[in-house]
Amino acid sequence: MAADTELRHRGALGENTPAFDKLNRPLRDLRLSVIDQCNFRCTYCMPRDVFGADYPFLPSAQRLSFEQMVKLAKAFALLGVEKIRITGGxxxxxxxxxSLIEQLAKLTTASGKPMELALTTNGSLLAAKARSLRDAGLNRVTVSLDAVDDAVFRRMSDVDMPVSRILDGIEAARAVGLAPLKVNAVIERGVNDHQILPLVRLFKGSGVAVRFIEYMDVGGADDWSKTKVVTAREARGIVETEFPLTPVLDGEPTGTAVNYRHADGGGEVGFIASVSQPFCGSCSRARVSADGQLYTCLFATHGTDLRPWLTQSASVEQLASAVRGRWIDRDDRYSELRATPRRLSASGKVYPMVRMSLVGG
Known part of the structure; x- marks a missing residue:
């Protein structure tokens, strides 16, 4: 038996050994959604015609408590998780x-290192919270920002808020040392592809890395089409019309972005080719929704309910065993297969996956 396959099978026996799935992918990252609500109505994620004022978001009683989330984090740490990203909504x-971040910051990985804590946000509340988040133990922040032009930003986010508020949040996070700081931009052809160069210009030399994400068939993107995708190759070509780039060769092997440095040393630009060049083969990410469902793929249609192991009568080790059992049975690779299963939402709209705001990105 090959050594890596042997390790995967040995990992199924004990709760303090790494967990590997059917494609021999380790469990390294946990994306933990703390709420399914959002104050934006981005057209590709939570369009207002679906997520209106009467949309049945989770009541607070159905969300996991912080105590349950910490228990989850401890169980995932036993299985080899080294980074927790807090998401939403x-x-x-x-x-x-x-308070949750402060408790998570006390955790260590199975190898004894401090747990890395990251957060993804739309940035609207970041200016007011950056310092308290840093003081609580948060390591890094990723801000979703699809445009620096105010009109384009308002149109895409569908919210009456100036883009300057997001930029103030980014500056506040940078000032308190939440680094490395990243800005993620989803690029949709004919909508904000003309914002690629302005985004690079704005953040070049600031210590903020900009990453361009191919428009994916997720969440509210029920009218998604490949014709709307600006590929990572195209986006890089647009950047290089003004800014020469050199590849970064020391990136994370399980990371989602292919990163480049400005040739003059002005920082980094990344490209996430989730449609044109899927990276399922190195995906080490598990997702737990705000109501305690485990999803082993961003494009999953259903999850595994972990709440039976989140009671006081169940131990962290029992929870870890339940997670391990699901992970070692995992063979998800949707983006490689692009099978796009379809189903109807309660509103009659067609969606290919669990809603993005519930499970996070």
């Missing part, structure tokens, strides 16, 4: 989030 809408 918009995670900064969850009251008292700093």
């Amino acid at each position: 918009e995670p900064l809408l969850r009251r008292g989030l700093e």
